Amino acid sequence: MKRLLYLLSTTIGRKLIVALTGIVLILFVVGHISGNLTIYIGQSALNNYAHFLQTSPMLWVMRLSMLAIVMLHVALGVAVTQENSLARPESCHAGQSWYLHVYQRRMIISGLVLLAFIAVHVAHLTLGAGIGEVFRLKDASGHVDVYSRVVTTFQNAWIAWAYIAAMMFLAIHLKHTVRAVFQTLGFSRESYFEFLEFLSWMVTLAVVGGFISIPLSVQLGWLALL
Amino acid sequence: MIPDAHIPRGDLGDKWDNCLDSLHLLSPANKRNRSVIVVGTGLAGASAAATMSELGYRVDAFTFHDSPRRAHSIAAQGGINASKNYPNDGDSHYRLFIDTIKGGDFRSREANVYRLAQISGNIIDQCVAQGVPFAREYGGYLDNRSFGGALVSRTFYAKGQTGQQLLLGAYGAMNRQIHQGGVRLHTRSEMLELVLKEGRACGIITRNLVTGRIRRHMADAVVLATGGYSNIFHRSTNAFGCNVTAIYRAYKRGALFANPCFTQIHPTCIPVLHEHQSKLTLMSESLRNHGRLWVPKQVDDPREPRNIPEVERDYFLERKYPAYGNLSPRDISSRTVKEVCDEGRGVGAMKHSVYLDFQSAIEEHGLDFIEQRYGNLFDMYRHICNEDPYLRPMKIYPAAHYTMGGLWVDYHLMSNIPGLFVIGEANFSDHGANRLGASALMQGLADGYFILPQTIGHYFAEADAQPLALDDEVFDAAEQDATRRINRLLAVAGGQTVASLHRQLGDIMWHHCGMSRSEQDLCSAIDQIQELRDEFWKSVNVTGTSRDLNQTLEYAGRVADFMEFAELMCRDALAREESCGAHFREEYQNKAEARRDDERFSHVAAWAYRGEALPERFEEKLAFECARLMERDYR
Amino acid sequence: MNLVLRIWRQASAEVEGRFEDYPVSGISTDYSFLEVLDRINEDLVSQNQEPVAYEMDCREGICGSCSLMINGTPHGPRPATTTCQLYMRHFHDGQTITVEPWLSRATPVIKDLVVDRSALDRIMQSAGYISVHTGEAPDANTIPVSKSRADKAFVAASCIGCGACIAACPNASAMLFVAAKVTHLSLLPQGEPERSHRVRAMVVAMDREGFGNCSNHYECAKACPKSIPVSLIARLNREFQHAGLLGHEYGGPIHHAAHEE
Known part of the structure; x- marks a missing residue:
């Protein structure tokens, strides 16, 4: 504990914790998308998977620890960003373009957008805010009909495109993250850079592509209510 | 009068040990009561400050830079000599000693040079322990190379950045002492005056370059490690800030200035491409290992170098010095380059460079070999000159590089002013009339790490601490002098920039007191310098005030001292009626070869300031007991 | 070459700074960037104005004194080059070049382009x-x-x-x-x-x-x-x-x- 507090008192230590919580979050989104993709197997596959999760005795442990990890990640991310803006008060050089300025701040921007998205997303598809009747549907085996919930929701073009837009921010965030995590944890050499860059793109494309594919498929009519 | 040089008794090899044995020691408690001011934080200054603090003295270190690691020692490229004999090629203290004495053309003290050779190995040990990443062989042991025409490989190096790495080592050692509180570092502080009390050095006056504040500092001894004065030539390989001010101020307070005319001109530098060029960049001497120097035989030959056939090329060093050829020592090479340019056969836009050609080396050894060996130097040349040295031969010209002259010191590195010590390039001691490659780093660190910290204790043990306060009248007077000079500079408000006056001074010195000198030239130079100096004080324009960062004022102060010192340099060159080392007098030569006059000039010339009157010249006889006086013959 | 240098001028840490334009003409492409600043400074002194304060020393890329933000890039556009070894052939005729100090909280301005x-x-x-x-x-x-x-x-x-x-x-x-x-x-x-x-x-x-x-x-x-x-x-x-x-x-x-x- 003493050592953890010591780490928290230094910039490198704080960044280490941002990176470690980041890894958990990456693993979470990878798990999340893997589960979501069962939607393509069929209604019962997704609903069974959801049932398995919801009835798991670990459900609340997982939910609370994810909440804690997100909070820690965000809190330290915001703190680090604040330190950074303090360190460079005159943030923009005359010779520097505005888009470079925005680009260099993409992590905090995309991070805050994602935080807002997570709040909305949890309220929306997990707690059922604004969904109405569909939220209470059950399927043939008596499981909660998550499949219909998802498809009905994404049949609304506004919601579908809002989710897709949010996933673009996830893409921005993830793309930076993968290589950065290795750097921050100290596993980085010049000779790894190309591979890590490749890995960054792969993880980003796989995760974000998977997430986007669902609202897109619904909009294109590939996924429909049965 | 020159005081006794305190050369210890005994055989040459025993002198340093005998000296150490005879030094008076201070108790640890007494060391803590003694304070030292070190001006300059290059290799010599930083190593001395660190080591003296380790011994327990209270040290105040001063640099006019923002950080000690900006000192110009950092730019030394080639390497550092040491007689370790790791390559087993027959090197010894004696050989390093004799090479250095001979390289200096028998104008340095035997005892000092032998001590330098003895200490050289300890320097390498010390630097390696500090983490200096010297070049190594695959087995993990230190690599050596032969440098500057030496017949043995004794040069330790860290790529082309040896000076940087050594300085970072000394800087680290000093940082450790700063951290522990033994050294107080004063950055952006320029020394303007030396303060004496009853004939002993007791403090300095500095100007804080940011606030303009004039401050007094007192100590039991003052060490000057302020480097050389090659910038008197305006363009040189030195950094912009390098100046003579600290040692010249000390000279005006009574310190003897020894051999001021011994200035080294380095043969392989990138030539002047345009009139406003500010810097002459050194190209490593190692290029001459495979490059061949030539000029067209015909005056004003307009052809491209590649179109000039072999028979119409003059490989002048190979022709004149067949034994050493392109590897002839620095002074000889530089002078020969100047000769052929003076004949009108120089090449390049301003007609004063010569070709350094790698074509035959590429043909003989292959492009890969040359690229591997000199690739980074070729890149540097291409970057600066925008020409590809693989396609067109390089153009090079000599440039002022190092000053062997400096304040006179005895064997203890103390000047004739008790309590004033001078180390590194700022003193005159070890290089005689010409310095060999890779010797400057060695001398700076020998002085700073191993010699001064020992000998200064002897001074403290002999001289009682003087009671003194910063409001003593000697400080009042010195501060007034410093302030008066600043105000005088600001008051001129004439029509010429400092840079243009400096340029004019540089021209006079380069043409009259550079690589080759004559009575007529030197006399005319003295007249011109006096005129220019009057002009300086009538027409220099120093803008701004003295109360903040004013780089023009700093520069003006340094150039003002150059204006006075230049005359001393010429007078020394005039009085030395012989040719030796880097000092070449046209009247004293045998068929274009330097003619040394050991009968009349086997001595150190030390000059004393005499106010309005001409400076007075003293001689310290040089006795050679071990080294046999011989003519330097590289033919 | 003819150029305009837009240089940050700030008399001291306590006062506000601003950009000022300095046209300079007849520059050879062999000039180093600092030699252009030298020219501007000589011109300024000749007009009895205070020259631009900037740091440099060795002018061979090793002392680390030079420190300019040139068009938004430290040490200018060429990779692996210090300002003192940056040559004007890497700029084009008629260009306006912005020159700023290296500002950050930990490295405050002392004067003009000089930071601590x-x-x-x-x-x-x-x-x-x-x-x-x-x-x-x-x-x-x-x-x-x-x-x-x-x-x-x-x-x-x-x-x-x-x-x-x-x-x-x-x-x-x-x-x-x-x-x-x-x-x-x-x-x-x-x-x-x-x-x-x-x-x-x-x-x-x-x-x-x-x-x-x-x-x-x-x-x-x-x-x-x-x-x-x-x-x-x-x-x-x-x-x-x-x-x-x-x-x-x-x-x-x-x-x-x-x-x-």
Whole structure:
């Protein structure tokens, strides 16, 4: 504990914790998308998977620890960003373009957008805010009909495109993250850079592509209510 | 009068040990009561400050830079000599000693040079322990190379950045002492005056370059490690800030200035491409290992170098010095380059460079070999000159590089002013009339790490601490002098920039007191310098005030001292009626070869300031007991 | 060439600064960037105006004094080049070139283009050395060091401490500088005994100066005139985590000396 507090008192230590919580979050989104993709197997596959999760005795442990990890990640991310803006008060050089300025701040921007998205997303598809009747549907085996919930929701073009837009921010965030995590944890050499860059793109494309594919498929009519 | 040089008794090899044995020691408690001011934080200054603090003295270190690691020692490229004999090629203290004495053309003290050779190995040990990443062989042991025409490989190096790495080592050692509180570092502080009390050095006056504040500092001894004065030539390989001010101020307070005319001109530098060029960049001497120097035989030959056939090329060093050829020592090479340019056969836009050609080396050894060996130097040349040295031969010209002259010191590195010590390039001691490659780093660190910290204790043990306060009248007077000079500079408000006056001074010195000198030239130079100096004080324009960062004022102060010192340099060159080392007098030569006059000039010339009157010249006889006086013959 | 230099002028840290345009004509492409500034300054002095204050010394790319933000890039557009070795042939005729100081909280302006970089020295003073008294050292060849290790240490040691990495970093982080210094000494066997203490002390010193964090943009390495690789930052992270989590010296006090001037 003493050592953890010591780490928290230094910039490198704080960044280490941002990176470690980041890894958990990456693993979470990878798990999340893997589960979501069962939607393509069929209604019962997704609903069974959801049932398995919801009835798991670990459900609340997982939910609370994810909440804690997100909070820690965000809190330290915001703190680090604040330190950074303090360190460079005159943030923009005359010779520097505005888009470079925005680009260099993409992590905090995309991070805050994602935080807002997570709040909305949890309220929306997990707690059922604004969904109405569909939220209470059950399927043939008596499981909660998550499949219909998802498809009905994404049949609304506004919601579908809002989710897709949010996933673009996830893409921005993830793309930076993968290589950065290795750097921050100290596993980085010049000779790894190309591979890590490749890995960054792969993880980003796989995760974000998977997430986007669902609202897109619904909009294109590939996924429909049965 | 020159005081006794305190050369210890005994055989040459025993002198340093005998000296150490005879030094008076201070108790640890007494060391803590003694304070030292070190001006300059290059290799010599930083190593001395660190080591003296380790011994327990209270040290105040001063640099006019923002950080000690900006000192110009950092730019030394080639390497550092040491007689370790790791390559087993027959090197010894004696050989390093004799090479250095001979390289200096028998104008340095035997005892000092032998001590330098003895200490050289300890320097390498010390630097390696500090983490200096010297070049190594695959087995993990230190690599050596032969440098500057030496017949043995004794040069330790860290790529082309040896000076940087050594300085970072000394800087680290000093940082450790700063951290522990033994050294107080004063950055952006320029020394303007030396303060004496009853004939002993007791403090300095500095100007804080940011606030303009004039401050007094007192100590039991003052060490000057302020480097050389090659910038008197305006363009040189030195950094912009390098100046003579600290040692010249000390000279005006009574310190003897020894051999001021011994200035080294380095043969392989990138030539002047345009009139406003500010810097002459050194190209490593190692290029001459495979490059061949030539000029067209015909005056004003307009052809491209590649179109000039072999028979119409003059490989002048190979022709004149067949034994050493392109590897002839620095002074000889530089002078020969100047000769052929003076004949009108120089090449390049301003007609004063010569070709350094790698074509035959590429043909003989292959492009890969040359690229591997000199690739980074070729890149540097291409970057600066925008020409590809693989396609067109390089153009090079000599440039002022190092000053062997400096304040006179005895064997203890103390000047004739008790309590004033001078180390590194700022003193005159070890290089005689010409310095060999890779010797400057060695001398700076020998002085700073191993010699001064020992000998200064002897001074403290002999001289009682003087009671003194910063409001003593000697400080009042010195501060007034410093302030008066600043105000005088600001008051001129004439029509010429400092840079243009400096340029004019540089021209006079380069043409009259550079690589080759004559009575007529030197006399005319003295007249011109006096005129220019009057002009300086009538027409220099120093803008701004003295109360903040004013780089023009700093520069003006340094150039003002150059204006006075230049005359001393010429007078020394005039009085030395012989040719030796880097000092070449046209009247004293045998068929274009330097003619040394050991009968009349086997001595150190030390000059004393005499106010309005001409400076007075003293001689310290040089006795050679071990080294046999011989003519330097590289033919 | 004819050019306009738009230069940041600021009389002192206490007053507001502003840009001023300085046209300069008849520049040869062989001029270095600093020689153009010299020309402008000579012209200014001739008109009895105060010249532009800027730092430089060796003019051969090794002392690390020169420090200009040229068109938004530290040391200008050419990679692996210091301002003093930047030549005008890399600009085009008629160009307006913006010249700014390297501003950050830890490196405040002193005057015009001169900033105070003493924070870097204070980091070095905290532990950037190997503790060896003069005279203690064993023979230089006592400990062999593999060539590859020595060469890597050299790459790190070639840092000239100019601060371009900090200027380039959107967060004004000094991680590349500290990484270079820590790596240099930690790779060598001579630096091993103090390895753990050194990295902790230097990171704490860095934090005290108010530099930002590394957020992995790697602008620092692109701006570095000595091409110090960004992988050294990973090494610094590793060194620090190792020392902080596993280092047996954990808990030892880290002293900071008081500094004058």
